[in-house]
Structures are given as structure tokens and as C-alpha cells.
Amino acid sequence: MGRLVPAVTRALDILELFLEGDGTLSAPDITRRLQLPRTTVHELVTTLAARNYLVPVAEQPGRYRLGVRPYQLGSRYAEQLDLAAEGREVAASVAETCGETVHVAILESTDVIYIAKVDSTHAVRMVSAAGRRLPAHCTSVGKMLLASLPGPVLEERLPDDLPLAAMTGNSITSPSELRRHLAEIRERGIAVEERESNPDVNCVAAPVRDSAGAVVAALSISVPTIRWSEERRAELEELVVKGASELSVRLGFRGQA
Template sequence: MLKVNKSASRTVDILNLLAKSTKPLTQIEISEALALPKSSTYELIYTLLKKGVLEFDNEDLKTFKLSLKVFEIGMTILEKTDFYGISRPFLEDLSAKTGETVFLAIENNGMIVYVDREEKNSSITTVPGAGTRRPMYSTGLGKALLATYSDQRVKEIWEMTGKTTKYTKNTICNYNDLIKDLRQTRERGYAIDNREMEDEIFCVAAPIYGRAEKAVGVLSVASIYLKMDVKRVELFGKMTMETALAISKRIGFRKDSIYFGTQ
């Protein structure tokens, strides 16, 4: 059985307490909040102070707060985070639960680029592989990302795309219709591709955010249209949102909502 070092454990408790506190704390407040001996609290606090992990908020009142060094350590961890490695088990889990194909994609120059996929007993027999590029306006993945952008940015990408291609009878080829669809996506919490890129393929998609609160990728579940009744769409949409948010949290995103501040 692993033996827990008492001093290390108390140090972590102090850091967690100060991180969650809405105000700087004194040595006595820290000692009382954690039920620690005053002498031990003093030694730990001043060791952390000497190491630059804590700093005085008010030296006269002897109130303490976390220093920027803690932030720097956190940023170093996030910078070394493997976005694709972290996403992979989530893709596998979502595919296993839905029994459908799950895609991971990013934007590049106004286009969606597929970077990973997972399928468990999927009903889809033909799917895009890694590196495939598709327009944003005609895919659930693309629309999920567009819905995180401002209308100005959406307009820029729309114009960048040039002459829109009508891939199916359901493809959105009118800018105002796209804007309406994106507003519905924000309200719903996930994007829908209702046979807009491929006949008979239905997708739900949600964006993945990084620590800077900007979308860095997007996740989707794709199925045969005939299998997608209203209940299944809502269920898959909710599962996709939850998975996208869980991945986002793992790479530094701190909000609890997928769509915010997009106007």
C-alpha cells in the first residue's frame, strides 16, 4: 500500500484551499479551515512563500494568495497536453455507446479537415478518412464550428468558399439560411447535418474548446438517416455535447456551456 507523505498532502490541501477561496487568507484562517496545527501551517506556508508558489496579498496583514508561478506550472502542463491522445478514448467510448461512427475534425483555411474517427458496429459503410477536406457549410462538423464564430467570421468563410456546391437536395446554399441554422445550433447546443453532404447520412456535432475559450476542434456522430428519429437525434446530440465538453475540460476549457458570446 502506498504511504502518503503528510507534509506533501497538507501542502496540496493548502494550495487547493487558496485556489478555491474568494479572498486571500491568513495563516490562522488556513490552519482552522484545514484543521492543521498552527506550527505546521506556518512552516508549510513560509516554505511555499520562499519557493515562490505563494505570495503576500498584504504583508502587513499577513494574508496569502497563490502566485503566478502556479499559473505558469499549469500553463506548462496544458502546453504539453496531447489533444489527439486525450480525445481518442472519448471517441472510442462515444462510438461504443452509440454504435455509430464518431469523427474528430479541425478547421483549416475555412474547410473542415477530418483528423480521426472511431467506429463500433457502425451502420455507415463509406466514410471520409483522415485528411479529407470538406466545406463547413454542408457538414455538421463545419456548422458546429461556425456556430462558435461571430457572424462576421462566418461571412468571411462563406465568401472564401466561393460558389457553393449543392451536394444534395438538402445542402444549404443561401447565406441567410445558414445564419438561421447556426442560431438554431446555438440554441440547441449541437449542429445537425440532415443529409446535407451525403444522401442518407445524418450527423450531430459539437465543438471542442481549448484553454483560450476558442474552438480548437469538433466532434460528431454519424448515422444512417433512417435510424435517426427525434428521440435518437436528441440523445446523440446530448451525448455528443457532453463528450465535447468533457474533452474541452481536459485541455483547459473552464466554462460549462458549449456556445457563448458568439454574436
């Protein structure tokens, strides 16, 4: 790997400052924040403005905002994103850390579809696969995704007069009970499944967001009951949030969930 070019590093540092605050900065602001010489900042800002990476703010003389060029680069990057591929990479990292099975899933109507799976390193593994479809209300990823839906959409998909199918004796079958459960998930930002889709498996899940902040998937960690405890649950909840956050960042999300 070659050496870093100081001028390029400084130019990128300047651009990244515009991701914070209201998105506008003056040359003195940049000088103060980065502790760079005023002449260096002036030259770099002038160059970035000449290439449309920065543009002057008309109503605020002396201040700049991001220009069209970063938007064009970001749009091209977004076009090349593959949720399944990015999900597999993050899932592999999470699985390596915890040794358990990790899934990434999306919501389709009232079902979840698993788009990525990385197996546990333990001898006992989940009988699941990418491409498999399950009722959303029976899984941690599905409940996480249902909890992210607007109220009217959720009511349309899961009306009160339609009982929910059960996969195990622990599955939620009452729409009203499910809505109460989803409200708790919405508040916590984490979904937990305790033997609801498989009598021998527990799961935790967290939401994955795109560049606009919309929940587009969920990432889960699945654990056989023999390795489940309140202490283990707390550890995995923390890890699943980190994993989902990393995948969200890869998809362009940079806000607070």
C-alpha cells in the same frame, strides 16, 4: 499503486481551492473550507509560499493567490498537449459508450479537417477518415465551428453573394439561411446535421475549447439514418456535449461554455 501521501494530498487540495472565486484566500478561509487544523494549514501555506506556489496579496494582508510556479507547470503541460492525440482518446471513450462513429475536427477557412476518428462498433460504418476535408457548412462539426466565429470573420469567409456548394439535396446553399441556422446553433451550443453531407447519415456536434475558452475544434457523433430517431438524437446530444467538455478540460478549459 502505492498509497497516497496525506500531506501532499492536503497541499494539492489547498492549491485547487484557488481555482474558484476571485483566486485569493486567507489561511482561515482554507481552514474552514477544508476542515483542517489551523496549524496544519499554516505549515502547508508557508511551505507552498516558500516554493512560489502561493504568494501574498500585497494589497490584502493575510491573503494569498497562486504564484508563478503553477503557471510554469501549466505552461509546460500545455506545450505537451496534442489535440489529435487527446481527441482520439476522448473519441474512443465516446464511441465505446454509444457504439457510433465519433470524429474530432478543426476549421480551416470554410472547410473542416478531421483530425481524429473512431469507428462505430456496428457493421455499417462511415466512409470517412482522419485528414479528410469537407465543406464546413455541410457538416455538424463545421457548422459548430462556423457558429463560433466572430460575425465579421464569418461574413468575410461566407459572403452573401456567394452560393454554397451542395453535397446532398439537404445541404444548405444559401448564406443567409446558413447564418440563421448558425444563430440557432450558437444559442443551443449543439449542431445537428441531417443528411447534409451524406444522404444516409445524421450527426450531432459540440464545441471543444482551449484553456483561454476559444473554440478550437468540435466533436461529433455520426449515425446512419436507420438508427436515427428523436429519442436517439436527444441521447447523443447529451453524450456529445459530455465528450466535448471532457476534451476541453484536457486542453485546460475550466470555465462555463
